[in-house]
Amino acid sequence: MLEAINLSKSFSDKQVLDNLNFTVAPGEIMCLLGANGAGKSTTLNLFLNFLHPDSGQALIDGADVHSNNSSKDKLVYLPEQVNLYQEFNAIDNLKYLASLSDLQVSDEQINAALDETGLEQSARKHSLKSYSKGMRQKVGIAFAIIRQAKVLLLDEPTSGLDPSATREFIKIIEQLANKGAAILMVTHDFYCAHTLANKIGIMDKGQLLTLLDNKQLSINTLENKYHELISGTSVVRKAS
Numbered sequence: 583m584l585e586a587i588n589l590s591k592s593f594s595d596k597q598v599l600d601n602l603n604f605t606v607a608p609g610e611i612m613c614l615l616g617a618n619g620a621g622k623s624t625t626l627n628l629f630l631n632f633l634h635p636d637s638g639q640a641l642i643d644g645a646d647v648h649s650n651n652s653s654k655d656k657l658v659y660l661p662e663q664v665n666l667y668q669e670f671n672a673i674d675n676l677k678y679l680a681s682l683s684d685l686q687v688s689d690e691q692i693n694a695a696l697d698e699t700g701l702e703q704s705a706r707k708h709s710l711k712s713y714s715k716g717m718r719q720k721v722g723i724a725f726a727i728i729r730q731a732k733v734l735l736l737d738e739p740t741s742g743l744d745p746s747a748t749r750e751f752i753k754i755i756e757q758l759a760n761k762g763a764a765i766l767m768v769t770h771d772f773y774c775a776h777t778l779a780n781k782i783g784i785m786d787k788g789q790l791l792t793l794l795d796n797k798q799l800s801i802n803t804l805e806n807k808y809h810e811l812i813s814g815t816s817v818v819r820k821a822s
């Protein structure tokens with residue numbers, strides 16, 4: 583469970599987050615949409631304890647990430663570019679990451695996690711230098727599987743992915759949510775947000791303007807709501 587309680591953050595005299603409140607329950611996927619500079623990545627950075635809030639709390643399973651270091655053990659973060667160690671192959675990267683988390687993992691466990699992500703067998707022993715963004719992401723997601731992460735934070739995971747890779751990504755994330763992970767994803771991708779999310783928050787200028795029940799929305803309604811809220815305009819699509 584992920585909870586933002588009255589989270590506020592300023593840089594110098596500029597308020598970039600203003601009293602943010604939301605929860606992401608186990609098995610739930612929440613997407614944050616918003617214009618550039620709305621405060622989405624700052625929100626993730628507060629949950630990662632890379633930044634400290636001026637006021638409010640970022641909680642993982644009820645523990646404040648700022649005062650409880652071990653709450654980060656439950657979390658895996660996938661940045662927009664998953665780089666890892668370029669010279670290592672997928673298996674060695676995962677062994678190394680696991681060792682940093684004091685986890686003992688066998689090759690069988692690593693391969694089982696990579697099987698879940700769909701990373702091809704033939705690619706696993708090649709160095710990450712030769713990997714596409716989608717393949718790197720699968721290695722990052724395999725780490726979340728190995729670590730049995732309860733919380734996944736994703737920053738613009740589908741930017742630069744082709745449609746097939748996006749579809750594969752969506753399937754893997756759905757599987758992780760079905761296994762009980764609480765997932766918070768920052769994105770500019772309406773299709774991905776609409777396909778995956780249970781709820782969608784639209785942010786602007788540090789505020790969560792609305793929290794929508796995605797299952798009640800068509801993608802057109804979502805897009806229109808976004809544009810109405812962010813720029814005061816809506817998009818009218820012609821039927822073809």
Ligand SMILES: Nc1ncnc2c1ncn2[C@@H]1O[C@H](COP(=O)(O)OP(=O)(O)OP(=O)(O)O)[C@@H](O)[C@H]1O
Binds near residue numbers: 617621622
């Ligand atoms: N370390 C920092 N120091 C000063 N200002 C910052 C810092 N980090 C972010 N900001 C500012 O905070 C605001 C919110 O930035 P943030 O990166 O959270 O937005 P975002 O919604 O993720 O945008 P984007 O969609 O472009 O990634 C922006 O005005 C940004 O310039």
